[in-house]
Amino acid sequence: MFRVFLFLFGLHLALSAREPKQITVQNQGTISGMYITRFRTKRVAAYLGIPYAQPPVETRRFAPPEYNDLPTWEGVRNATTYAPDCMQSDIKKDDNVQNTLSRHDELFMKLLETQLDEPKKKEFSEDCLYLNVYVPDEIKVEGYPVMVWFHGGSFVRGSPNDMNPFQIVLKQKVIFVSVAYRLNIFGFFSTLDNEVPGNFGLLDQVASLVWVKNNIEKFGGDTENVCIFGHDAGAVSVGLHILSSYSAGLFAKAISMSGNVLAPDTVSIARTEMSTVDKVASAFSCFRKPTFQLLDCLRRVNFQALLDIGEPLNEWKPIVDAGFSNVSSPFLPEIPSKMFNEDMFVPVPVLAGYTNMEDALLLNKDDAEDAGISQREFDLMREEVILSDITIENGSCFTNQHHIQDAVAFFYKPIPPTTNETVLRKQFLDFYTDKVHGATTYQLAKHLGKHAPVYLYRFDLKPFSDIANEGIPSWIGVPHNFDLIFTFGLPYLAAPSDFNKWDYRDKSxxxxxxxxxxxxxxxxxxxxxxxxxxxxxxxxxxxxxxxxDRQNFTMSTTENMNYRAFEFWTDFYPKVVAIGTKCCREVLDDSGADSIISQCAKQTLLTWLFILVLLS
Structure with missing residues (x-):
């Protein structure tokens, strides 16, 4: 009985403590955290704004993160406030027309703001390589699993501080780590050589995983049970870490949500980025060559000017960096599809999926509830998507491109024919979702599933609560971001004034x-x-x-999952593209014995025969 009394007395003292235990971080110093509480008795420990690499400023701008010699401090560091976000355009500025959010991001950010007692003040800095650690407020002998979160934002914006992991940490007893990494031109500019190889934002993520490996045990975490976890660009990052030798051994499993490393245009290649280097040099009046002078010039540019002028110059994203450096190995030696085809990856268990209407809000014209699309709009949008897959190297390939378009149009034409604009809108969404999200997730699973367990999902469950559906037309299911409502327990995180606005079913x-x-x-x-x-x-x-979905959580069947479409995009379509553009890549014989026109004519005939056979 006396032992029980001592245990309860000790538990009371622990719960009444005003701050969690101090942690000594390897080769850095001691930090003190804070408790985040709800309803007085519920709390988790938070250690915020911990540096995991040296500030990437001055000579460290456009360089890999320096984490062998970490920032240090004397005494106890106060880790109770968030660090500034990495440099990015402030979308809340009235004059920032160029960097407006997409509709799904705008609505989701508005929903997140309703969860706050008062709006967060956004701060941005080039000195931004920090992470946050959230820990269950319990004594546990065995190590907690660790979930490392890489935020989304298309590699140009985003914050590790937007999503509140309180409910996950409190109820599910995991340690949650959220990471800031360099974005846009700061994180993904490359001179395509040894001076600035690029991919610094991804290397920042690697540095954070090294920090977790070295320190998370002191927070109660299991270093052998680290799960990397991301959404949108964060999910693409997860896929790239599965491929990269830099990340091998730093995590044991991965969750990829609404983003896929095999999706079209996920990474750049050197050939397409050559003009970007010229644009950047010209924009800042720097000498283009030699590149060490270009680098020196860019490092002297004011950070705000570098953002304001440099960010619009490119769609910043990861790049295949093989051959850029003679002193270090590439982060990404080949395009992801080739690496997966050649089994150049570290197999780990994966959970991956997407929502049933990821991009539906992009089709919502003028906020009209029932606006559909015409047949002409359907055809033009579909053709534009397919055209982006075809590299045009010769004008005489025009006819063959039409054959590729015809193959896709044949597969996705409504049967029976219709002029109903809402039906055509649904047909286009099915086409785009199948191609960009469904087929790439399917293909990823085919590669990984040979070596490790893979669990796939499609999120069709639209929230029941009106507060979560504000601004979303009734015909739209689950747009991009809105599965995060459930993943992070938003119905439980509402401000007191909004708590009753969440339907009990969403909480369940x-x-x-x-x-x-x-x-x-x-x-x-x-x-x-x-x-x-x-x-x-x-x-x-x-x-x-x-x-x-709202009815039940069940495994897919051919009635509710279009496997034929996935096979079309992963198997049939690449063959059609390859054979349909083959004449573009053929080199003429100097003798002129066979003209390019006759070659393409033959190729056209072969293409049609090939398509007819496969579609028969």
Whole structure:
């Protein structure tokens, strides 16, 4: 009885402490954190704004992160405030017309702001390589699993501080680490050589994982059970870490949400970035060559000017950096599809998926509730998407491009024919979602599933609460971002004035989703504990997705998942593109014995025969 009294007395003292225990970080110093509380009795420990690399300023601008010699401090560092976000355009400025958010981002950020008692003040800095660690407020002998979060934002914006992990950490007993990494021109500019090889934002993420590996045990985490976790660009980052030798051994499993490394235009190649280097040099009146002088010039540019002038010059993203440096190995030696085809990756358990209407809000014209698209709009948008896949190297290939377009049009034409604009809108969304999200997730699973368990999902469950659907037309299911409502337990994080605006069903669903995602972090299996749902791993012979909808959570069938479309995009379509553009790549014989026109005519005939055979 006396032992029970001592235990309860000790527990009371622990809960009454005003701040969590201090942590000594390896080769840096001691930090003190804070408790984040809700309803007085519920709390988690938070250690905010911890530097994981030297500030990437001055001579460290456009250089890999320096983390062998970490920032140090005397005494106890106060880790109770967020560090500034990495440099990016402030979308809230009235004059920032060029960097307006997409509709799904705008609505989701508005929803997140309703969760706050008062709006957060946004601060940006070039000195931004910091992370946050959130820890359950419990004594536990065994190590907690660690979930490392890479935020989204298309590699040009975003913050590790936007998503509140309180509910995940409190209820699911995991350690959550959110990471800032360099963005836009600061994180992804490359001179295509040894001076500025690029991919610095991804190398920042690697540095953060090294920090986690070295320190998370002191917070109660298990260094052998680290799950990297991302959405949008963060999900693409997850895929790139699976491929890169730099990240091998730094994590044990991965969650990829609404972003895929195999999606079109995910990474750049050197040939397409040559003009970008010229544009940057010209924009800042720097000598283009030699590149060490260009680098010296750019390092002297004011950071705000570098952002304001430099960000609009390119669609900044990761690049295939093979051959850029003779002193270090590339982060990404080949395009992702080739690396997966050649098994150049480290297999780990993966959970991956997407929502049923990722891009629907981009089609929502003038906020009209029932606006559809015409047949002409359908055809033009579809053709534009396909045209981006075709490299035009010779004008005589024009006819062959039409054959490629015709193959896609044949597969996606409405049967029976219709002029109903809402039907055509649905048809276009199916086409785009299948191509960009469904097929790439399917292909990723086919590669990874041979070596490790892969769990796929499609999120069809639209929130029941009006507060979550504000501004979203009724015909739209789950747009980009809105699955995060359930992943992070937003219904439980509402401000007191909004708490009753969340439907109890959304709270129940959120509990299930958080449990499955953290089950995966704990056990590499999403339904291992506390969930009575049958979620089968993906197999080539049985390619199942968990369909998360309002009726039930069930494995996919041919009735609710278009596997034929996935095979079309992953198997048939690449062959059509290859054969349809082959004449563009053929080099003429100097003798002129066979003209390019006759070659393309033959190729056109072969293309049509090929298409007819495959579609028959």
């Amino acid at each position: 669903v959120s509990e299930i989703i958080m449990k499955m995602w953290t089950n995966f972090a704990w056990y590499s299996h999403p339904t291992n504990s506390g969930v009575i749902i049958d979620w089968e791993p993906f197999e080539i012979e049985k390619p199942g997705y968990l369909i998360i």
